[in-house]
Amino acid sequence: MGMTITEKILAGHSGRDKVVPGENVWVNVDILMTHDVTGPGTISIFRKEFGEDARIWDRDKVVVIPDHYIYTADQHAQRNVVFLRDFVKQQQIDNFYDVGTPDYKGVCHVALPEEGYTRPGEVLFGTDSHTCTAGAFGEFATGIGNTDAAFILGTGKLWVKVPQTMRFVFDGEMPDYLMAKDLILRIIGDIGVDGASYAAMEFAGDAVHSLNIEERMTLCNMVIEAGGKNGIISPDEETLKYVKARTNKPFDPVQNDSDARFAFEKKYDAAKMVPLVAKPHSPENVDTAENLSDVKVDRVYIGSCTGGKLTDFKAAARILNGRKAAVDTFIVPATTDVAKGLRDTKIDGKSLHQIFEEAGCRIGNASCGACLGGPDDTFGRLNGEEVCLSTTNRNFPGRMGSKKSQVYLASPLTAAATAVNGTITDPRKYIA
Amino acid sequence: MSQNKITGRAYVVGDNIDTDQIIPAKHLVYNTHSPEERKLYGKFAMSGVPEEKSGLPKGGIKFIREGEYQSEFDIIVGGKNFGCGSSREHAPLALQVAGVKAVVAQTYARIFYRNSVDGGFVMPLESVDNIYESFSTGDQVEIDLASNQIKNVSTGKSFELRPLGDAADIINAGGLFAYARKIGMISQKAGANV
Missing domain, CATH: 3.30.499.10 (Aconitase, domain 3)
Known part of the structure; x- marks a missing residue:
């Protein structure tokens, strides 16, 4: 054997x-x-x-x-x-x-x-x-x-x-x-x-x-x-x-x-799959983004080892390019290399950094950030009853800070579509 | 950790208790080797469990009373996948500082289990069935390691535990370092008096 x-x-x-x-x-x-x-x-x-x-x-x-x-x-x-x-x-x-x-x-x-x-x-x-x-x-x-x-x-x-x-x-x-x-x-x-x-x-x-x-x-x-x-x-x-x-x-x-x-x-047949979201308070609590389109969010968070790499921001920028975020949207590059990539990588002549700024996103410094809550003054931390859609990895109770918050996990494409719409949104709405 | 009987009062939680519930991430900054700061891990142990689920079934039972760092409960009774999530060893450490003698759950997330055993913090025991609903917080509990039984003294019901298996040698030695010294893998002298 x-x-x-x-x-x-x-x-x-x-x-x-x-x-x-x-x-x-x-x-x-x-x-x-x-x-x-x-x-x-x-x-x-x-x-x-x-x-x-x-x-x-x-x-x-x-x-x-x-x-x-x-x-x-x-x-x-x-x-x-x-x-x-x-x-x-x-x-x-x-x-x-x-x-x-x-x-x-x-x-x-x-x-x-x-x-x-x-x-x-x-x-x-x-x-x-x-x-x-x-x-x-x-x-x-x-x-x-x-x-x-x-x-x-x-x-x-x-x-x-x-x-x-x-x-x-x-x-x-x-x-x-x-x-x-x-x-x-x-x-x-x-x-x-x-x-x-x-x-x-x-x-x-x-x-x-x-x-x-x-x-x-x-x-x-x-x-x-x-x-x-x-x-x-x-x-x-x-x-x-x-x-x-x-x-x-x-x-x-x-x-x-x-x-x-x-x-x-x-x-699995990848060609037949659709964008998914894990609902509070467990990564196994999975539904399609489409089924959750009536869920209003207060915040979108794009970052972490899971969803804060250059590929993740390129994906988010595809949708945020030329659009405005309807809710507070936090961009946290995983590393300083990724942060540099935000400035060096361009779509339609605009850097990803510029695209996110023009969309009204808040851009933080490279670190784990609010993925695991952290000290009270952590950038993007959930401190109250926020509903957040995040590209991070865990949505356990209190994971991103407050026990009263609710975290939905999804891809950077779904996160960007949700940021634009203010409710959980299947990215196919913005991708032809 | 090699005693045969463990007795005390139960604190009951459900399935999938993750390490953020056992010790929230904002508290991971205290020095684990300072006797005074170490107490803070006890003070905030289990403080991430949502209010309505604290000590189940109606919630609202504090694991640690205000101003204390040790719990009035000695044995945590949980369900499936206890200790899932991060690799923070502060989780079993927090339970140890709080005075927990053993955790009984049907299954464990592997890093929590490993940390509990290798660090010699708390004894992670597995129940054959998911038994947390047969216990109420405050119930008197008796664990017999010789016969692999846990008894709810308050109700008179007994349940079967799995034998410790592979982990027994390390648990009985008192942790990974003690075990490695016992089998001659690292020198007896190192750290002996520190």
């Missing part, structure tokens, strides 16, 4: 010829990423367990990307970044993207690929649940807690239960009103928020491989919202082109064996 991509990567990183789902193995880690919210706790555990003067296992394999609570006056939040700075200096970590410097990046899951840290066939852990985003590059990537991360800092290893793989195949041509966000919401709506618990979710099919890298990242990003351990997409030419343009490090792409065993397989 052959192995899936996920099984092969875990076998290769645990010194075995073969692993089977359910088995526990110790894997060697290629990259450990941490940020300002979970980094300080991780570092404290590392120091407590290995000693104040202990050295980390490999300073080239640790990446520190502050991104969560950046543009806030909250003293505790600012202290966390100082804490990271001290540790990075003590351990001589070069892979640090400090706040207030030209190195600052923003959202870690988008910054990691931009900086060449996501490579096919590797093992990446991060102290953030959306670390699974990097599965888009054909690597094993998953989120962990502070204790596990501290253990890796000292040893370079972590135990992993080998997940079974569930396979989701999208055939057919992607209509131009459909985005990766619609595909993943369809899956979560079908299998539920625990439908892939402990499993690897592989995305395959012509429609998936027709997506650009950023769209593939959106698919893998939300596997955690179905309980998945990791997302995975077989690396192809598009993947290699993207990765090789950003790193000189050698890597070893891995494909499914022809007789690999999948625990589950479901096929």
